[in-house]
Amino acid sequence: MNTKTVLIVDDSRAMRAMLTSTIESLGDFKIIEACSGFDALRLLPRESADLILTDINMPDINGLELISYLRDNPNYQDIPVIIISTEGSQKDIDKGKLLGANEYVVKPFDPAMLQELLLKYLNRP
Amino acid sequence: MSDNSASANKAIKDFLAEAEEIADQLSTELADLADMADSGDLNPDLLNSIFRAAHSLKGLAGMFGLTDIAELSHNMENLLDWLRLGKLNLDPVLMSVLFGAHELLTSLIRNVSEGGSSNQTAEIAACVARINACLAPPEKPSGGSPIEQLGLPDHMRSALTEYEEHRLLDNIAKGRSIYSVHTSFELITFDQELSEISDLLKTCGEVISTLPSVGGNMETHIDFEILFGSTQKLQYLKELIEKDNISVVQLGETLPPPPSSVLPQQIAVPVAPPAQNGSSQPLSPSIPAEDDTRSSKSMSRTVRVDIGKLDELMNIVGELVLAHSSISGIATRMRTDGFSRMAIDLGKAAKGLERKLTDLQKGVMEIRMIPIGQLYEKMSRIVRKISREQGKKVELKFYGADTELDKLIVEDISDPMMHIIRNAIDHGIESPESRVARGKDEKGIIKISSYQKGNHVVIEVEDDGNGIDLEKVKAKALQKGLVQDVNALSDKDALDLIFLPGFSTTDKVSEVSGRGVGMDVVKNNIAAVSGMVDIETTKGAGSRFIITLPITLAIIKALIIACSDRTYAIPITSVLETLLLTADAIKTVERKEVIQLRETTLPLLRLDHFFNFGRKAEQSGEFYVVVVKVAEKRMGIVVDDLLGQQDIVIKSIGEAFKRFRGISGAADLGDQRTILVLDVGGMINETMRSGN
Numbered sequence: 001m002n003t004k005t006v007l008i009v010d011d012s013r014a015m016r017a018m019l020t021s022t023i024e025s026l027g028d029f030k031i032i033e034a035c036s037g038f039d040a041l042r043l044l045p046r047e048s049a050d051l052i053l054t055d056i057n058m059p060d061i062n063g064l065e066l067i068s069y070l071r072d073n074p075n076y077q078d079i080p081v082i083i084i085s086t087e088g089s090q091k092d093i094d095k096g097k098l099l100g101a102n103e104y105v106v107k108p109f110d111p112a113m114l115q116e117l118l119l120k121y122l123n124r125p
Numbered sequence: 126m127s128d129n130s131a132s133a134n135k136a137i138k139d140f141l142a143e144a145e146e147i148a149d150q151l152s153t154e155l156a157d158l159a160d161m162a163d164s165g166d167l168n169p170d171l172l173n174s175i176f177r178a179a180h181s182l183k184g185l186a187g188m189f190g191l192t193d194i195a196e197l198s199h200n201m202e203n204l205l206d207w208l209r210l211g212k213l214n215l216d217p218v219l220m221s222v223l224f225g226a227h228e229l230l231t232s233l234i235r236n237v238s239e240g241g242s243s244n245q246t247a248e249i250a251a252c253v254a255r256i257n258a259c260l261a262p263p264e265k266p267s268g269g270s271p272i273e274q275l276g277l278p279d280h281m282r283s284a285l286t287e288y289e290e291h292r293l294l295d296n297i298a299k300g301r302s303i304y305s306v307h308t309s310f311e312l313i314t315f316d317q318e319l320s321e322i323s324d325l326l327k328t329c330g331e332v333i334s335t336l337p338s339v340g341g342n343m344e345t346h347i348d349f350e351i352l353f354g355s356t357q358k359l360q361y362l363k364e365l366i367e368k369d370n371i372s373v374v375q376l377g378e379t380l381p382p383p384p385s386s387v388l389p390q391q392i393a394v395p396v397a398p399p400a401q402n403g404s405s406q407p408l409s410p411s412i413p414a415e416d417d418t419r420s421s422k423s424m425s426r427t428v429r430v431d432i433g434k435l436d437e438l439m440n441i442v443g444e445l446v447l448a449h450s451s452i453s454g455i456a457t458r459m460r461t462d463g464f465s466r467m468a469i470d471l472g473k474a475a476k477g478l479e480r481k482l483t484d485l486q487k488g489v490m491e492i493r494m495i496p497i498g499q500l501y502e503k504m505s506r507i508v509r510k511i512s513r514e515q516g517k518k519v520e521l522k523f524y525g526a527d528t529e530l531d532k533l534i535v536e537d538i539s540d541p542m543m544h545i546i547r548n549a550i551d552h553g554i555e556s557p558e559s560r561v562a563r564g565k566d567e568k569g570i571i572k573i574s575s576y577q578k579g580n581h582v583v584i585e586v587e588d589d590g591n592g593i594d595l596e597k598v599k600a601k602a603l604q605k606g607l608v609q610d611v612n613a614l615s616d617k618d619a620l621d622l623i624f625l626p627g628f629s630t631t632d633k634v635s636e637v638s639g640r641g642v643g644m645d646v647v648k649n650n651i652a653a654v655s656g657m658v659d660i661e662t663t664k665g666a667g668s669r670f671i672i673t674l675p676i677t678l679a680i681i682k683a684l685i686i687a688c689s690d691r692t693y694a695i696p697i698t699s700v701l702e703t704l705l706l707t708a709d710a711i712k713t714v715e716r717k718e719v720i721q722l723r724e725t726t727l728p729l730l731r732l733d734h735f736f737n738f739g740r741k742a743e744q745s746g747e748f749y750v751v752v753v754k755v756a757e758k759r760m761g762i763v764v765d766d767l768l769g770q771q772d773i774v775i776k777s778i779g780e781a782f783k784r785f786r787g788i789s790g791a792a793d794l795g796d797q798r799t800i801l802v803l804d805v806g807g808m809i810n811e812t813m814r815s816g817n
Binding site for chain 1: 136139140142143144174177180181184185189190195280283284312315336337339343344347
């Protein structure tokens with residue numbers, strides 16, 4: 001049994017804490033936190049991730065730029081990515097999906113809905 | 126269930142910690158923005174950072190179900206978005222709307238943290254209306270976007286956010302060339318190298334976006350495409366940055382500036398092209414490059430600690446110090462009881478322990494210390510806001526921003542200082558017209574300086590306004606029935622009248638100073654942290670408020686004294702010397718008891734009189750006088766006995782006892798006894814005023 005790893009990319013500490021506790025309530029998962037896209041790029045070669053949750057609006061490298069890189073890189077292109085952002089217009093959602101995000105969750109969201117979504121990706125073999 | 130509520134509690138705590146941090150950041154950055162608006166030079170990075178702060182707050186508040194905060198920050202974010210996208214011009218009206226929104230936001234956050242549920246819906250609605258009034262219908266850009274002509278690769282184009290697109294357009298509109306800098310770094314060191322190249326680029330232009338991409342060897346390398354706008358020529362950039370792993374190409378080659386109809390009519394975010402900064406310094410930075418590096422570095426170098434934890438730690442240190450005192454006491458007793466050998470060893474060990482304890486105490490104390498400059502930032506925002514409201518021109522000058530003070534004292538001193546500054550603008554600084562008429566510069570100056578003086582920190586707030594009119598003060602005090610006779614009052618005493626409860630010299634209650642808070646509250650708040658406030662004023666030329674504060678409240682050395690069979694502690698920082706006198710040394714001048722001390726007259730205070738102990742018979746023999754001094758005022762306290770010097774941990778005695786005159790707190794002595802600590806500052810003031 002190997003534990004699955006979730007990478008949370010968000011510049012808000014409280015947001016990361018909240019996502020962490022949501023994931024922890026679902027079972028035994030390893031959680032890595034990054035405070036920006038830049039930080040995530042630094043962590044990824046060292047820590048493999050089975051699922052990535054990312055904000056869009058972040059300092060230095062933003063969520064869209066991060067996803068664009070992930071989808072280009074054969075090492076990461078299969079990792080599911082869920083965008084969790086305050087930006088909620090159809091244009092934003094289309095843009096995120098076009099770049100290769102698997103899901104797009106608009107803040108504020110219903111925790112039960114996120115849990116369901118998380119389980120969908122974390123329960124994959 | 127309880128587990129649930131505990132985690133909900135923690136979540137709210139997390140939210141508050143971050144929300145307060147964001148509000149602080151907004152406060153500083155909005156002040157910077159106002160400065161830049163004044164000088165007409167806006168930094169897009171700063172504007173974006175402010176936008177992001179409002180954006181984060183909105184997202185956070187929404188997640189935690191705080192709809193008020195979410196709604197307000199959402200509207201603020203909207204306004205800031207229009208600003209950063211160049212759809213609006215930053216003018217004073219807009220700036221004051223932003224300041225107002227921030228203030229309301231701060232008070233909403235404070236409400237949550239205090240668990241209050243005061244209804245501010247009306248205020249929020251008013252604020253939102255003001256924000257919406259600023260949002261005119263957007264001008265629709267027409268025609269093909271000049272971005273198309275850049276020939277930007279699809280993968281770069283699709284990862285641009287709306288803001289980045291705007292920055293790109295703005296750069297093109299300014300006639301800057303757009304470059305794509307391609308870099309390839311090793312995975313292990315890319316963060317440093319990327320920061321270096323970004324910093325270098327920022328010295329001669331604007332970094333619009335940084336897109337990571339997969340390079341030749343993705344196992345060991347990571348590539349970046351940096352979109353960059355600059356007035357510099359391609360050749361110059363090539364010489365500046367090109368290496369084996371860094372190349373630069375110009376996009377769209379010689380792109381003509383687009384016709385103005387293509388872009389929003391007014392570009393609100395002008396950035397001075399570096400070439401105009403002076404031809405002799407072609408490399409002078411036009412955009413401060415701090416933001417990116419700061420955000421990644423500060424994360425790893427600092428930790429945030431709950432002040433409660435530090436208090437706990439300080440208490441433990443305090444108790445250790447007391448434990449040490451009893452060990453040294455035992456060593457001394459052993460020596461007198463004849464266990465000399467072991468007593469000496471124990472004494473030595475205790476000395477060693479003492480040294481380390483001192484280090485520990487200093488260490489913990491240093492963690493609690495914060496530079497007073499943090500307070501200054503808050504002040505500068507208030508000053509800008511009030512002077513704008515009052516139509517007065519005020520320049521704030523700060524000195525000694527790195528003077529350090531206990532975090533709790535800084536917090537407690539913030540409100541009184543704010544009030545003093547409000548007063549200075551409201552009553553002190555004159556309108557620009559009357560200043561000019563008096564031959565002064567139309568801009569008033571408020572100088573805030575702080576410096577360390579022995580074990581105290583002195584903060585001075587000085588204005589060059591009208592000064593305090595003593596005759597007006599006296600008349601007012603008479604009219605209000607605060608004093609019976611003003612003729613006998615010295616100027617100094619007359620000035621002290623403004624600290625009396627119920628005193629206010631202006632009849633009309635202004636929005637600024639007249640908030641039902643008088644100078645008496647200011648004085649009490651300062652006294653609550655064992656501080657004192659003094660005023661100096663010159664009519665027509667200005668006033669100076671001098672606040673003297675202890676550096677820390679946690680552990681202090683104290684002189685333990687006895688009087689009428691009771692023991693008290695006097696903080697050693699206020700003790701000058703002790704004297705042993707005989708009764709005939711006391712003279713009575715104007716019904717006050719004084720002694721002659723080296724050519725000066727020292728007023729005396731009898732502790733037993735002060736506390737109304739009532740004494741059986743007047744003693745005629747010898748007695749002790751403790752000479753104390755706080756903020757240039759000296760006095761002698763008559764006591765029965767001196768019991769020695771000791772470290773004490775001062776604890777607050779709670780709200781119920783706060784009004785007890787002469788007492789500032791309680792302290793633990795090592796031997797389980799608790800004694801009261803004298804409020805020397807308060808006693809001096811009372812003695813000087815009443816003539817005891």
